[in-house]
Amino acid sequence: MRIQRIRFEHFGGIIGTQAPVSLLWVDREFLRARGFHGGPKWEGEDPGLLSAPVEMEIAVTDRCNLACPCCYVGSSPAGRDVSAAAVLKALKIASRMGIFHVAFGGGEPLLHPRLLFLAHKARGMNLLPTLTTNGTLVTPSWAKRARDLFARVNVSVDLVGGPRDIRATFEASLGAVATLRDAGVISGVNFIVTSDNIQRLSALFEGARAAGADSVLLLRPKPSGRGRAVYRSVHPCAWQQRVLLPVLLELGDKYHLPFHLDCALTPLLLTCGVSGDVVDALGACGCIAGDLLVTVDVDGMVHPCSHLDLIVGPVEHLPRLWTEEGAWKGFRRRFLSLRDKCAACPVREKCRGGCAVVNQHYGLGLEEPDPDIACWVPPH
């Protein structure tokens, strides 16, 4: 194990590690006993807020060689790349703020001509870069060069009939995973769970395992970008949500393949009866937009989450904006304002009311629960 960096916080600090990658929240005593002191951050009143996000997602391009019908950002081949200088500016700010992880996204980030240079720079700034790609541009030589740069590369995989462009076949995407594995890149697969493809999860796990993926990340469809048009038709229905977790657990055991759920699917754990304490102990959580995560779009504007329209401000002002509660327009600690059934729910801190993008889509206020999560938690 190697320490990436320690960021002192009022409660103690966050320790970022590499090999294995992890983030440990520790108290002051833990650090003090090991010879570290947090200085001024350990003095004064508790701000009730982390001093900075733990991760920043940076869109390096909005070009994409595919044009999937439910693309979250509406990318197409006609987009544009962000200049390397602009990305470097965001990276410098991330490093200065003590952010641990940066995720390069897009569009298809491999279309950016200086992607590897940017990843190299991120490493130089003590940031851990990750990447999400559609896999169509991954070649053995690229994978070899990416090996020491990215902490993880995930390939978006969709089964035929899923939301992704049908030209990008399941096998081709898994081929990219195999190429990455052969080059020694840690890679996994991303999979948007829809009402259509949920029955083919077994094929996904089997294929991912055979290709050498180390995990599967399951994502919920979100009504943003072009995805708005198909969202209602592809979103898993109530009974599909209910059976999802048991099915995933069974597949995970069968194929010995860990799986992650994205922030919008985490509420399903809780509605399926998983203890809130266990969810918390493993660091799983619902919506983290603006609390742990910020995203930077191709115009250099900060959003709490890449799917949300809310613009917080230009990335160069992020250190100041981070401490201005008003700039985040209620997205932070949203669970505190939840009403109706959620108001007294014992797991609302973990569930966090579901996905705010869905509320935005339906024109609902942030205090309303996500209407598309079928919740079976008994009311208190």
Added chain:
Amino acid sequence: MKVIGGFTLHKFQATQAGPAGREAKGSILSLRMGINPNSSGYGIIFGAMFFLPYSVVGSLLTGVMASAVDAALERYRHAQDVAERGKRAVVPILWGLAWTGFCAAWSVFLSQILMDVSPWLCGCISVLVAGPITYLAYTRRTDRCLMKMTGVVTTMGLVGLFAGVVFLLPFLANIGIFPGLMAFPEFRLGFVVMYSYSSPLALALTGVGLRMAGVLRNSLAMWLSGIIYVVLGTLFIIPLLPVSPPLSEIGYAYYNTVGLFFPLWGWGVPALLSAYSLFRLGRERDEDPENPL
């Protein structure tokens, strides 16, 4: 249990031995294994582990992670100490080099413009200016702000040293050590080059110092004053403008009133302001060690 930024932090007691062999105290409040592939996959599930009782999960995490973290932290702390010591040593050295180069360049300039002043005297003045600033930097070598400043002026400082050495040659030529060099009047062109370099260097050394010490509150003010400083200085010093009345005609060039005294304000002001910044830096550090201004 504690809530930070909307997140509940649980305590897993860590009981491994600390770095000094004593019983280490403290707790791992929360743990996230892995890294988000696209910043939306927050959380991790290892099959049926999710249905283990909370106490068992907590013990597993603590047992697996805590001892490895202790060893890694020890290595990290050691590496950090070494790096910090190195950085602290660099601070006075670099500031000494930068100011020595800057002062060497200016001493040549002074001796060429004020012909009746002994070059040795100019050299002594240079050392007198560079010495206290270097000493001040030495006394403040652990100051985080100064270390940051040093990071900013590293390249400029080293280039400044180089420039100082280069322009020391005509200086040495003037005092007869290298008489052969006097055969090359082109060296005089070097004054303009020297000026155009040493002024931005003064800007870097002074401006960054003033910015960090909180005299200038924003970078724009720093750059604006620097640009004005350099442009005005250039206009005044280069004898292309009408010089009326020419107070000084020193053999080969004319200087107007302000230009005549430019060696004093163009050189002395950065030196005085840098010294002032370093004093102020020390005071601000005592008040708020985290404040970069």
